[in-house]
Structures are given as C-alpha cells and as structure tokens.
Amino acid sequence: MAKYITKRIIYLVITLFIIASATFFLMKFLPGTPFENEEKLSIEQREILNEKYGLDRPIPVQYANYMANIVKGDLGVSFQFDNQPVTDLLKSRIGPSLQLGFQAMFIGTIIGILLGVLAAMFQNTWIDYGSTFLAVLGKSIPSFVFAAVLQYFIGVKLELLPVASWNGFTSSIMPTISLAIFPIATAARFMRTELIEVLGSDYITLAKAKGNSRMEVSFKHAIRNALIPLITVLGPMAVGLMTGSMVVEQIFAIPGIGEQFVKSIQTNDFPIIMGTTLFFAFLLTLIILIIDILYGIIDPRIRLAGGDKS
Amino acid sequence: MTKSTEEIQKHRFEPAPKDSFDNEKIAKPQLSFAKDAWLRVRKNKGAIISLVILLIIVIMAIIGPHLTSHDGYEQDVSRSNLPPRIPVLEDWGIFDGSQEIGGVETNKYKDMNIDEYYWFGTDSLGRDLFTRTWLGTRVSLYIALLAALIDMLIGVIYGLVSGFKGGRVDNVMQRILEIMSGIPNLIVVILMLLILNPGILSITIAMVITGWIGMARVVRGQVLKLKNQEYILASRTLGAKNGRLLFKHLLPNLSGVIIINTMFTIPSAIFFEAFLSFIGIGLQAPEASLGTLIEDGYKTFQFLPHLMIIPCIVISIILITCNLIGDGLRDAFDPKMRD
Numbered sequence: 330m331a332k333y334i335t336k337r338i339i340y341l342v343i344t345l346f347i348i349a350s351a352t353f354f355l356m357k358f359l360p361g362t363p364f365e366n367e368e369k370l371s372i373e374q375r376e377i378l379n380e381k382y383g384l385d386r387p388i389p390v391q392y393a394n395y396m397a398n399i400v401k402g403d404l405g406v407s408f409q410f411d412n413q414p415v416t417d418l419l420k421s422r423i424g425p426s427l428q429l430g431f432q433a434m435f436i437g438t439i440i441g442i443l444l445g446v447l448a449a450m451f452q453n454t455w456i457d458y459g460s461t462f463l464a465v466l467g468k469s470i471p472s473f474v475f476a477a478v479l480q481y482f483i484g485v486k487l488e489l490l491p492v493a494s495w496n497g498f499t500s501s502i503m504p505t506i507s508l509a510i511f512p513i514a515t516a517a518r519f520m521r522t523e524l525i526e527v528l529g530s531d532y533i534t535l536a537k538a539k540g541n542s543r544m545e546v547s548f549k550h551a552i553r554n555a556l557i558p559l560i561t562v563l564g565p566m567a568v569g570l571m572t573g574s575m576v577v578e579q580i581f582a583i584p585g586i587g588e589q590f591v592k593s594i595q596t597n598d599f600p601i602i603m604g605t606t607l608f609f610a611f612l613l614t615l616i617i618l619i620i621d622i623l624y625g626i627i628d629p630r631i632r633l634a635g636g637d638k639s
Numbered sequence: 640m641t642k643s644t645e646e647i648q649k650h651r652f653e654p655a656p657k658d659s660f661d662n663e664k665i666a667k668p669q670l671s672f673a674k675d676a677w678l679r680v681r682k683n684k685g686a687i688i689s690l691v692i693l694l695i696i697v698i699m700a701i702i703g704p705h706l707t708s709h710d711g712y713e714q715d716v717s718r719s720n721l722p723p724r725i726p727v728l729e730d731w732g733i734f735d736g737s738q739e740i741g742g743v744e745t746n747k748y749k750d751m752n753i754d755e756y757y758w759f760g761t762d763s764l765g766r767d768l769f770t771r772t773w774l775g776t777r778v779s780l781y782i783a784l785l786a787a788l789i790d791m792l793i794g795v796i797y798g799l800v801s802g803f804k805g806g807r808v809d810n811v812m813q814r815i816l817e818i819m820s821g822i823p824n825l826i827v828v829i830l831m832l833l834i835l836n837p838g839i840l841s842i843t844i845a846m847v848i849t850g851w852i853g854m855a856r857v858v859r860g861q862v863l864k865l866k867n868q869e870y871i872l873a874s875r876t877l878g879a880k881n882g883r884l885l886f887k888h889l890l891p892n893l894s895g896v897i898i899i900n901t902m903f904t905i906p907s908a909i910f911f912e913a914f915l916s917f918i919g920i921g922l923q924a925p926e927a928s929l930g931t932l933i934e935d936g937y938k939t940f941q942f943l944p945h946l947m948i949i950p951c952i953v954i955s956i957i958l959i960t961c962n963l964i965g966d967g968l969r970d971a972f973d974p975k976m977r978d
Contacts, residue, residue, distance in 0.1 A: 344821035355830050465966070469958035471910050473917050474951045477937055485941050572825050576917055580937075591918045594829065602833065606826050613823045 334622055341614050348610045352603045353395050357388060404604035407593075415604035419586060425495060426578070426585035430570050432505040437512025437566070442559070444513065445520025446552060452525060460517060467514025473576035476507035480580060493582040504581045511569040519562050524555040560624045564617040571609060672891065679971040686967025689960035696957060700780055703773025710770065759949050762935060772950055775927040779954070782839055782928070783908035786846045787901050793847070794854025795897060799885060801855070802862025809859075816852060824849035828911065832920045842921065846911055854900050861893050895972035902968055906961035913954055929954040 386394075398405070404415035448460035483503060484492035491500045527533065528551050536546045575587035582588070586605060593601035670678070680686055759768035801812040828845040835841035865871065866889065874888055909929070915921035916930025917937075924931070929950050936947030 340817060340821060344818050347818065348822055348826065352830060355834050358834055465959060465962055469906065469962045470955045471913060471958070473914070474933065474955060477933075477940065477947060478951065481940060481944055568823060568825070571823075572914065576914065579918070594833070595919045597833075602829075606830065610823055610826055614821050617821070 330625060333625060337618050337621060341618055344614055345607075345611060349396065349399055349607055350392075352606055353392055356599050356603060357391075399607065404607065405600040407598055407601050415600055418589065418601065419604065419608055422584055422586050422589050424585075425583050426574055426587060429501060429504055429508060429574065429578070429583065429585065430567075432501065433508035433570060433573075434512055434563075434566065436505060437509035438516045438559070438563075440509070441513040441516025442520050442556070444517035446524060446547075448517065448521040449524035449528065449555075450547060457521075461521070464514045464517040464521075467510045468518070470510070472507050472511060472573040473580060475510055476504070476577045476580045479503050479507055493580070495581075495583045500581075504577050504583060507577045507580075508570055508573050511573060512566045515562050515566055515569070516559065519559060520555060523558055524551060527551045527555045557624075557627055560620055560627065564620045567616045568613060571613065672894065676895070676968070676971045680967050683967040683970060685963045689963040689967070692956060693960040693964065696776060696953070696960075697780065700773050700776040703776070704770045707767060707769055710767070760943075760945050762946055768932075768946065768949060771927045771932060772929075772953060775929045775932045775950060776953055776957070778839065778922065778926065778928040779909050779912055779930070779957070782843055782846075782912050783905045785839075785843045786850060786908040787904040789843070789847045790850040790854055790904050791897060791901050794851035794900075795858050795890075795893070797851065797855040798858025798860075799862060799889065799893075802859035803866060803881070803885060803889070805863075813859075816855060819849065820852050820856075822849060828915065829920065832915065837915075837920055837923055839922070839926075842912055842915065846908055850904065850908070854897070854904070857896050857900055858893060861896050862889060865889055865892055899965060899969045899972060902961065902965040906958045906965070909954065909957060909961075929957075 395405075402416060404419075406412045406414050407418060444460040444463065448457040451457055480492060480503060483489050490503050494500045528547075533546060533551055536550050537543075541549070571587070574585060575591050577583075578585045578588035579591050586608070589601070590605045590609075592598075593605065759772060761767055762771070797812065797816075801809045801816075824846075827849050831845035831848060832841065835845065871884060871888055874884060879887070912921060912928060913930030913933060916928060917934050919934070921930050921934075922928045932950035933947055933954065936943075936945075936950060940947040
C-alpha cells in the first residue's frame with residue numbers, strides 16, 4: 330500500500346509539473362505582452378514595468394522564478410482585479426464554489442443511490458425503466474441547458490426562487506439542483522448495475538436460503554457491498570462538477586471560482602487563467618488520488634493486486 | 640415391430656454417404672459479427688427509436704438549411720426577433736407568431752405585415768433560426784464525428800501497439816498514459832483554445848489531445864485479454880505474421896469495444912463544443928454551432944425564450960439518442976449479456 334501511494338504521489342507531482350510548464354510556455358507563446366495595449370506608457374515606463382514583473386529576463390530565468398513561486402504558493406497578480414494576488418482572489422471566491430459543490434455532491438449521490446437501488450430491486454418494472462430514463466436524461470442533458478431552463482421556469486415564470494443572486498440558502502437551491510443532475514445520473518446508473526450484479530451472487534442466494542426476508546437481504550448484504558465501488562465514480566463526478574460549476578455559476582451569477590475563471594478567459598487575464606488552471610488541476614488530481622487510496626483501503630482486492638488497477 | 644419393417648420397402652432406403660464432408664455443413668446461414676449484433680440491438684426498442692430520431696436529425700442537418708428560402712447568414716434588422724410561425728399549426732392557435740410581451744399579447748407578423756413564415760422565428764439580427772439551427776447542428780455533428788474518428792484512430796493504434804508489444808514498450812507507454820490521464824481534459828482544451836484561434840479544426844484538435852486516452856486504455860485491455868487466446872496461437876503456429884494477427888484476428892474482435900467507445904465519444908464531443916461556446920471560447924460569429932446558438936439565445940432568453948429553447952431541444956435530443964444507442968450497442972456487444 331505504501332509503495333502504491335508513493336507511486337501515485339510521484340505521478341501527481343509529475344502531472345502537476347507538466348501542467349505548470351505547459352501553462353507557462355503556452356502563455357509565453359501568446360503574442361504580445363501585458364503592457365502592449367497601454368499606449369500612454371513610454372518606452373522607459375514599459376521597461377520599468379517589465380523589470381518589476383521580471384519580464385525583461387530571459388525565458389529560462391522567468392520559468393525558474395515562476396516554478397519557484399508556485400512551490401511557495403504564489404500564483405502571481407491579476408491584471409484585471411486591481412493587481413490583487415491570484416491566491417487571494419481564489420481564496421475569496423472558493424467559499425461559494427465549495428458550498429455548491431458539496432451540496433450537489435451530497436444530494437446527488439443520495440438521490441442517485443436511491444434511484445439506483447429502486448431500479449435494481451424492481452428490475453424490469455416501470456420503476457426500473459423510469460429511473461433508468463431519468464439517469465439517461467441526467468447524463469445527456471448539459472448542465473447549462475438544465476440550469477437555464479430551470480432559471481426560466483422557476484425563477485422568471487413562477488418567481489418561486491431568486492433568479493440569479495447569492496445571498497442565503499434559497500439562492501443556492503437552483504444552482505445546486507442543476508449541478509446535482511450529473512451526480513444523480515452517474516450514481517444511479519452505477520448503483521443499478523452494481524446492485525444487480527451483487528444480487529446475483531452466491532452469498533445473496535445463501536442469505537435468502539437461510540430464510541432472511543427480501544428487505545433484510547437487500548439492506549444487510551447487497552446494498553452494503555454494492556456501495557463500495559461507488560467510491561470510484563466520485564472522481565468523474567468531481568470532474569463533472571467542476572465543468573458544471575463554470576457555467577452554472579455564470580448563469581446564476583454566483584461569486585465562485587468558476588464564474589471568475591470564465592470572466593478571466595473572456596478578458597484574457599492570463600495570470601488568473603494560469604493560476605486557476607493550476608488550482609483546478611491540483612484539486613482534481615488530489616481528489617482522484619485520495620479516492621483511489623480510499624478505495625484501496627476499503628476494498629482489499631485492490632491491495633492484493635499490487636495496486637495495479639489497469 | 641415386424642410389421643413396420645415389412646411396410647417400408649427396400650428401395651426407399653438410401654445408402655449413407657461415404658465421405659463425411661456434409662456432416663460439417665451448417666444448415667442455417669452463417670451469422671456475421673455485424674448481423675449478430677444487429678439481431679440483438681434490434682430487440683432494444685429504445686436504441687432503435689433513438690437511431691431513427693438521430694437519423695432524422697442528421698438528414699435535417701444535411702437538407703434542413705435548404706428547406707426554407709431564408710439564408711442563415713443574411714441579416715435583416717426589419718425582421719429581427721420574430722417568434723416562430725408555422726403554416727397549418729398557426730390555424731390551431733399555436734406557433735402563429737404571437738408572443739406575450741409584458742403581459743400583452745402581440746403578433747409581430749400582423750403588426751409589420753410580414754407574410755413569410757419563419758418556422759423557428761428569427762434572432763436579433765433577423766436571421767432565420769430554422770436555417771441556423773440546422774447549420775449549427777451540421778457543425779456540431781461534424782466536429783463530434785471528426786473528433787471521434789481521430790480519437791479512434793490514435794487510441795486504437797496506441798492501444799494495439801501497447802498491448803500487443805507488451806514488455807518494456809507497454810510499460811513506457813502505460814506510464815505516459817497514466818500521466819496524461821491525470822491532466823484534466825477541460826484544462827487542456829481551454830489552454831489550447833486560448834492559443835489557437837477558435838475554429839472548427841482547432842476545437843477538434845483541442846478535444847483530441849486528451850480524448851484518445853480512454854480508447855487506448857480499452858483497446859489495450861482487450862488486446863491483453865485476446866492475445867493469449869488459442870486462435871491467436873493457432874494462427875501464429877500456422878506462420879501468421881504480426882500484421883496479419885493484428886488486422887485479421889485482433890482488430891475484428893476489438894470492433895465491438897471500438898464502436899461502443901466511439902459512440903460515447905460523439906455525445907461528449909458535442910457537449911464539449913457547446914460548453915466551450917457557452918463560456919465564450921468556442922466558434923466565433925458568424926459561424927453557428929448548437930453551442931453558439933444556445934449562448935446567443937441565452938442573452939435574451941427572458942424575453943425571447945424560443946431562441947434558446949429550440950437549439951437546447953435539438954442538442955438534448957442528439958445527446959440523449961446518442962447515449963441510448965451507445966447503451967444499446969454496449970448491451971448487444973457485451974458477451975456477458977448474451978441470452
């Protein structure tokens with residue numbers, strides 16, 4: 330297990346290193362400098378600015394500085410938001426994103442598991458078909474389509490919930506639902522397949538043969554075992570939530586990281602794009618690493634296989 | 640007993656053939672792989688209905704823009720923001736070109752004496768939404784197909800080589816894959832699009848960069864499983880070269896997983912294109928894709944919801960049908976599900 334974790338952490342570092350380098354060089358390839366459009370600046374002023382931000386030095390030196398700063402946790406300063414350090418900006422905006430993410434993940438997995446369990450226990454009945462259809466809808470319909478439609482009918486037409494604001498729990502209901510659709514669908518589909526497989530295994534037959542009731546067998550034996558592999562879909566779910574958060578936060582005007590990232594892309598605020606990119610990459614790879622390790626701890630079969638899951 | 644032998648006359652018997660050649664003959668026509676799969680997909684009603692709907696959409700994407708006399712790019716501000724109006728249906732009181740603005744029902748067509756029919760209405764620049772929707776569908780499908788094909792090509796080759804060669808080559812290739820798959824594809828795509836000018840080709844390339852990894856993994860896994868089977872050994876014993884083993888024996892047996900994987904790549908590529916357009920780094924005007932139409936429509940959708948809802952319906956239908964067909968194919972190709 331220790332060997333497996335070490336191996337994974339090394340990969341994580343390599344991956345992050347590649348992403349950081351790629352972002353740096355890609356940004357250097359972009360034409361122009363940040364001060365090109367400032368016509369008021371004289372050549373001397375521009376040189377001073379270049380010197381201040383270290384842009385006058387050769388690219389290898391800049392690269393080394395950039396890398397050193399990242400390790401220290403310094404992601405540079407924003408051009409757009411009053412020279413605010415990117416790290417501060419991220420810190421001030423992570424709250425809403427995290428809240429939405431956790432709410433969506435929580436609600437999504439619980440409803441998803443319920444749907445999946447119902448579908449598997451009443452296999453090939455209308456409950457199963459209904460739940461499967463819902464799951465296909467949730468998997469297929471893009472979150473921004475869902476969010477916009479929700480906003481139009483519940484916010485604009487029925488005026489039940491605030492259209493786009495961020496104060497208090499009520500304003501987080503619609504974004505959470507829009508984000509939760511994908512986790513619901515993923516969890517429901519996964520749970521159904523997994524539970525059907527478990528219900529067909531020998532120890533379930535044995536438990537039934539021993540005279541346990543259907544409910545007892547399902548809850549004490551089947552569902553517990555089917556839940557374990559669900560951990561593996563938490564990774565794709567996190568990726569989906571991050572993708573979803575960008576558009577959903579934009580639609581509902583939530584001051585989160587996703588909304589700011591989209592805004593920075595539209596205004597070419599490169600330090601923020603780079604910083605957020607790195608932050609997203611770090612978060613995602615870390616989440617996936619933690620999930621894999623957790624899974625290894627919970628399911629002994631992974632450990633026996635020497636940690637090689639492929 | 641004795642009676643029956645008497646009743647059957649001797650000449651009615653036929654001697655058994657000496658050569659047993661015919662013994663091996665299979666009376667029923669042989670089922671090819673594709674036929675076998677089709678027989679099983681056919682039982683899946685959802686997949687078949689989806690296939691028909693998807694085909695209709697594809698046909699509409701091809702001929703749709705030519706069905707009306709309106710051009711998808713021509714701007715005519717005097718015809719801007721018209722609601723949908725469809726012949727026949729307008730007599731029933733729906734899609735008759737009327738809309739509610741601030742609680743008052745108005746009909747722009749009557750007010751402005753417009754005789755023409757805009758089936759899906761027009762956008763703020765007076766462009767016909769019907770034509771643009773199908774032009775956009777065409778572009779979205781084109782990007783998705785292109786991305787899926789390139790993903791397939793790279794993924795299959797990488798997976799085949801990695802799985803078939805094995806040993807050191809496989810080891811190195813797998814490590815590369817592991818590191819690449821750690822990079823979130825969303826981030827790669829966004830970074831690439833900031834550098835390349837957004838266009839059909841650059842969006843496709845950006846999606847392909849990490850898109851082939853899934854396919855490569857699946858193909859490698861299958862090759863590892865298949866290459867130790869007896870028929871490969873038999874063929875090798877008979878002197879088959881690697882090329883023949885790969886293309887004649889392995890590839891046909893991989894076609895199931897390849898098709899399924901490609902079928903799931905298409906909807907995710909369509910989604911990604913729409914997503915990129917929605918956050919503003921997708922295709923640029925005047926080019927239309929379903930994503931850009933949704934994004935345009937979203938800007939005014941509180942007042943003119945049809946501009947957003949129609950492309951949303953089309954993209955949702957495409958994604959749902961693709962997923963259902965993919966599910967159907969997976970069930971059909973999966974030997975575990977055979978009945």
